[in-house]
Amino acid sequence: MVSHTIGYPERMPTATENPPKRNTTASSELVAGPAPFESWGRYPTYGAKILPLHWQGDFPAITTGIHDSALPVGMGRSYGDVCLLKDGNLLLTTGMNRLIAFDAETGLLTAEAGITLAQMLDFAVPRGFFLPVSPGTKYVTLGGAIANDIHGKNHHSAGTFGRHITEFELVRSDGSRLLCSPTENSEFYAATIGGLGLTGLINWATLRLKPIVSRMIDYESIQFHGIDEFLDLTDQSKDIEYTVSWIDCASTGKNFARGIFMQGDHSMRRDDLKLSPKPKLVFPFDAPGFALNHTTVSLFNAAFFHKQIHKRVVSLLDYEPFFYPLDKILHWNRMYGTRGLLQFQYVIPWDNAKEGTIAILHEVAKSGLASFLAVLKAFGDVPSPGMMSFPKPGITLALDFPIKPDKSFPLFGRLADMTREFGGRLYPAKDAAMTAPQFQSFYPQWEQFAHYRDPMLTSSFWERVTGDKPGI
Numbered sequence: 001m002v003s004h005t006i007g008y009p010e011r012m013p014t015a016t017e018n019p020p021k022r023n024t025t026a027s028s029e030l031v032a033g034p035a036p037f038e039s040w041g042r043y044p045t046y047g048a049k050i051l052p053l054h055w056q057g058d059f060p061a062i063t064t065g066i067h068d069s070a071l072p073v074g075m076g077r078s079y080g081d082v083c084l085l086k087d088g089n090l091l092l093t094t095g096m097n098r099l100i101a102f103d104a105e106t107g108l109l110t111a112e113a114g115i116t117l118a119q120m121l122d123f124a125v126p127r128g129f130f131l132p133v134s135p136g137t138k139y140v141t142l143g144g145a146i147a148n149d150i151h152g153k154n155h156h157s158a159g160t161f162g163r164h165i166t167e168f169e170l171v172r173s174d175g176s177r178l179l180c181s182p183t184e185n186s187e188f189y190a191a192t193i194g195g196l197g198l199t200g201l202i203n204w205a206t207l208r209l210k211p212i213v214s215r216m217i218d219y220e221s222i223q224f225h226g227i228d229e230f231l232d233l234t235d236q237s238k239d240i241e242y243t244v245s246w247i248d249c250a251s252t253g254k255n256f257a258r259g260i261f262m263q264g265d266h267s268m269r270r271d272d273l274k275l276s277p278k279p280k281l282v283f284p285f286d287a288p289g290f291a292l293n294h295t296t297v298s299l300f301n302a303a304f305f306h307k308q309i310h311k312r313v314v315s316l317l318d319y320e321p322f323f324y325p326l327d328k329i330l331h332w333n334r335m336y337g338t339r340g341l342l343q344f345q346y347v348i349p350w351d352n353a354k355e356g357t358i359a360i361l362h363e364v365a366k367s368g369l370a371s372f373l374a375v376l377k378a379f380g381d382v383p384s385p386g387m388m389s390f391p392k393p394g395i396t397l398a399l400d401f402p403i404k405p406d407k408s409f410p411l412f413g414r415l416a417d418m419t420r421e422f423g424g425r426l427y428p429a430k431d432a433a434m435t436a437p438q439f440q441s442f443y444p445q446w447e448q449f450a451h452y453r454d455p456m457l458t459s460s461f462w463e464r465v466t467g468d469k470p471g472i
């Protein structure tokens with residue numbers, strides 16, 4: 001296995017100093033995975049030509065003579081088809097992962113867009129800095145994090161990832177380069193954050209890191225029973241930076257909507273800011289399709305809930321298990337077998353958030369399809385900078401399901417319709433199933449967004465939800 005630790009030279013390399021080789025650190029092993037390029041859900045699977053980028057000038061030159069359309073991609077950690085392009089060209093950015101500049105006074109870090117959050121953390125943590133927003137895995141690229149305008153456990157206080165991007169360079173297929181910030185080319189800044197890779201290639205970006213003095217998190221986990229208790233805990237934790245909940249969505253009756261509320265702040269006690277250990281465990285094979293079923297998931301959920309004997313547990317936890325518990329086992333998506341998994345993530349605004357969440361949880365329990373990973377969180381009201389960003393104030397719930405074609409897709413159709421009735425929307429980064437009418441009602445601004453699309457770039461997602469074919 002190739003080490004995931006990036007070897008940082010004494011000083012920051014510039015793009016022209018590094019030899020033009022494919023990245024041989026984390027990204028090639030952890031990331032691109034076996035050919036063909038797959039998304040994390042391993043559904044759908046499409047053939048595409050992979051064009052690896054190494055230099056900031058590679059695009060659009062690399063597409064000369066190519067008549068099919070293209071799509072920039074990172075680590076393929078999106079679950080569905082936002083990072084896929086059937087029979088097209090995938091501009092693989094993970095070889096473009098150099099650090100460009102860092103200012104320890106301001107915390108501003110500039111890096112090429114193919115760098116992963118894992119690589120940025122390896123650089124930043126020993127220097128006393130942390131990411132302003134972290135998703136549930138650190139194996140995503142800077143460009144991917146911007147293009148999906150990702151959110152984390154601190155959405156209620158920090159908003160989305162894009163809010164912390166001060167500027168980036170966008171390269172269009174006509175060769176033009178736009179410096180984008182809230183004040184310069186601001187319309188492309190807004191269209192590209194959450195813009196699903198369709199407005200151009202993000203070459204590099206500047207991100208504002210936050211200072212820390214310890215790797216540790218002052219952590220508390222609290223059992224809850226039902227959505228009212230979840231909402232009370234959410235209310236009580238407004239001043240805590242990170243909150244997220246695991247919810248048991250297989251149980252009914254008195255155990256309906258029980259869960260564990262997890263909250264934490266960066267510890268203020270000075271501590272050794274050492275590098276993270278390298279991941280050692282790899283999920284070794286594709287599990288058989290029957291391994292995750294209602295019975296095994298219900299047993300897991302009961303065990304997970306009761307693992308915490310006391311209602312409240314307070315501890316000091318390293319940031320790795322707090323932010324990235326799933327990263328401990330590489331390729332854990334193989335647990336779902338070769339058919340893959342579907343993720344369903346909605347946000348429902350506060351007016352209907354409680355009612356909608358209860359109705360959707362009942363629908364899931366009724367379906368007999370149990371979700372192994374169910375994550376519940378309240379989004380705050382910090383506005384998202386992206387025209388197409390997913391988060392808005394309300395409750396968000398993310399559910400993973402193994403694909404059982406006769407059951408999963410009809411369930412997803414019902415859940416998406418319910419989300420629409422409750423005034424919510426689904427997250428494209430997690431989606432492989434929403435229909436064009438559903439997408440267009442979730443994101444009525446999609447036609448306005450389409451004006452900023454690069455004519456060469458498209459994705460299987462975009463074609464699916466708009467019917468829009470590339471204009472080249």
Ligand SMILES: Cc1cc2nc3c(=O)[nH]c(=O)nc-3n(C[C@H](O)[C@H](O)[C@H](O)COP(=O)(O)OP(=O)(O)OC[C@H]3O[C@@H](n4cnc5c(N)ncnc54)[C@H](O)[C@@H]3O)c2cc1C
Nearest residue numbers: 074075076077078135136141143144147150151196197202
């Ligand atoms: C275990 C797990 C946990 C997760 N937890 C969260 C979470 O808590 N919150 C959350 O918001 N998301 C979460 N995600 C989703 C993930 O953060 C996003 O899908 C992220 O965008 C993936 O980044 P990537 O580098 O893998 O990009 P890819 O999946 O390869 O691509 C994502 C999008 O970015 C575009 N893109 C990539 N690079 C560029 C570039 N240089 N220029 C322009 N466009 C580009 C692609 O075209 C595509 O549309 C999670 C995913 C996993 C597997």
